[in-house]
Amino acid sequence: MKIKKIEVYAIKLPLIEPFVISYARYDTMPSIITKITTDDGIVGYGEGVPDEHVTGETWESTYHVLKSKIAPELIGQNPMDIEYIHEIMDKTMYGIPTAKAAIDIACYDIAGKKLGVPVYTLLGGRYHQNFSLTKVLSIDSPKRMADEAEKYLNEGYTSFKLKVGTDPMEDVKRIRAVRERVGEEVSIRINVNQGWKTSAASLKVLRMLEDMFLEWIEQPVVADNIDGMAEIKSKTTVPLMIDEGLHGPKTMREIIAKRAADKVNIKLMKCGGIYPALKLAHMAEMAAIECQVGSMVESSVASAAGLHLAFSKKIITSMELTGPLKFSKDIGNLKYDVPYVKLSNKPGLGVDVDESILKELTFVSDQIV
Numbered sequence: 001m002k003i004k005k006i007e008v009y010a011i012k013l014p015l016i017e018p019f020v021i022s023y024a025r026y027d028t029m030p031s032i033i034t035k036i037t038t039d040d041g042i043v044g045y046g047e048g049v050p051d052e053h054v055t056g057e058t059w060e061s062t063y064h065v066l067k068s069k070i071a072p073e074l075i076g077q078n079p080m081d082i083e084y085i086h087e088i089m090d091k092t093m094y095g096i097p098t099a100k101a102a103i104d105i106a107c108y109d110i111a112g113k114k115l116g117v118p119v120y121t122l123l124g125g126r127y128h129q130n131f132s133l134t135k136v137l138s139i140d141s142p143k144r145m146a147d148e149a150e151k152y153l154n155e156g157y158t159s160f161k162l163k164v165g166t167d168p169m170e171d172v173k174r175i176r177a178v179r180e181r182v183g184e185e186v187s188i189r190i191n192v193n194q195g196w197k198t199s200a201a202s203l204k205v206l207r208m209l210e211d212m213f214l215e216w217i218e219q220p221v222v223a224d225n226i227d228g229m230a231e232i233k234s235k236t237t238v239p240l241m242i243d244e245g246l247h248g249p250k251t252m253r254e255i256i257a258k259r260a261a262d263k264v265n266i267k268l269m270k271c272g273g274i275y276p277a278l279k280l281a282h283m284a285e286m287a288a289i290e291c292q293v294g295s296m297v298e299s300s301v302a303s304a305a306g307l308h309l310a311f312s313k314k315i316i317t318s319m320e321l322t323g324p325l326k327f328s329k330d331i332g333n334l335k336y337d338v339p340y341v342k343l344s345n346k347p348g349l350g351v352d353v354d355e356s357i358l359k360e361l362t363f364v365s366d367q368i369v
Helices: 059-076 084-090 097-115 142-154 168-182 199-207 226-236 249-258 275-285 300-312 355-361
Strands: 003-021 022-037 042-046 135-136 159-163 186-193 216-218 240-242 263-266 288-292 318-319 361-369
Touching: 003 355, 022 059, 022 097, 022 300, 042 097, 042 300, 059 097, 059 361, 084 097, 084 216, 084 275, 084 318, 097 275, 097 300, 135 142, 142 168, 159 168, 159 199, 159 216, 168 199, 168 355, 186 361, 199 226, 226 240, 249 275, 249 288, 263 275, 275 300, 300 318
Parallel strands: 135 159, 159 186, 186 216, 216 240, 240 263, 263 288, 288 318
Antiparallel strands: 003 022, 003 361, 022 042
């Protein structure tokens, strides 16, 4: 089996409401979709959702490097030779994990379809039977965030992730308002997205939140400040998760060596796809550090890829792959049953892509043969 054709689509997924975090606001979610066709007619879909604040990649650059650099080197290769596919991509261009993830995911989709098994079978089989969904709340006023939390609590959600990081004292008000509204039994996680900047500022805020029963605080300091994360972890009782500070094996080794986090957030877009993410999960497991599979707010395609990884590994104890629930229109049909997510046992990713919607949302496309 050989790769015969690679099609690349630059799309924008329409959000039901704006997605607001500490460093950006999104009214639509830019995404790059790959469609790989083999010489025996099997089609696999992949996706890359770039974030220039995290990996340095943009929507435009990801489309260009896939079309002009990566895809031409892969024509004629066996998509099931995942390690070799990654070696070709790494030799072709340094970095660009989001672009590589778009290829990696499509190759896994093909491999599963070729063998007639879901992707999680290729990763060691299914371990988890289900995962509960966490509702992510965008940055807003304390009252509006509390109102939104109450609304979703009534819809069946029992876990919330609050986006904060614009102003530390206002963040304290936001967190307290939500906690007071939903009660002590509901799980609350906090994602600062680097917004508190330094360990000193973060520790000041955390001392004011130690009675809030927080499940964890995610990435309070700037991404490359691993020492700052280690300092915070040593001085607070609130569990600490690292996100933007983890990309690949190099940063994972540093996190492990410095015991800089209680939990790590693995994202396919940060590390290059399912195959590199699997390696990070194994590294974390050896160090007894729990993992989460996170999201860049992806469509059903990349969300399903992350779910297959999450469902296959014991060390992965949570996931936040709820991108499809945020879109008014999606190219795929990943199923959710709030407050849980359903993982298909169909071959490959188990996601059907609606080509008419893909075409409708496409701004530009190319094919490489």
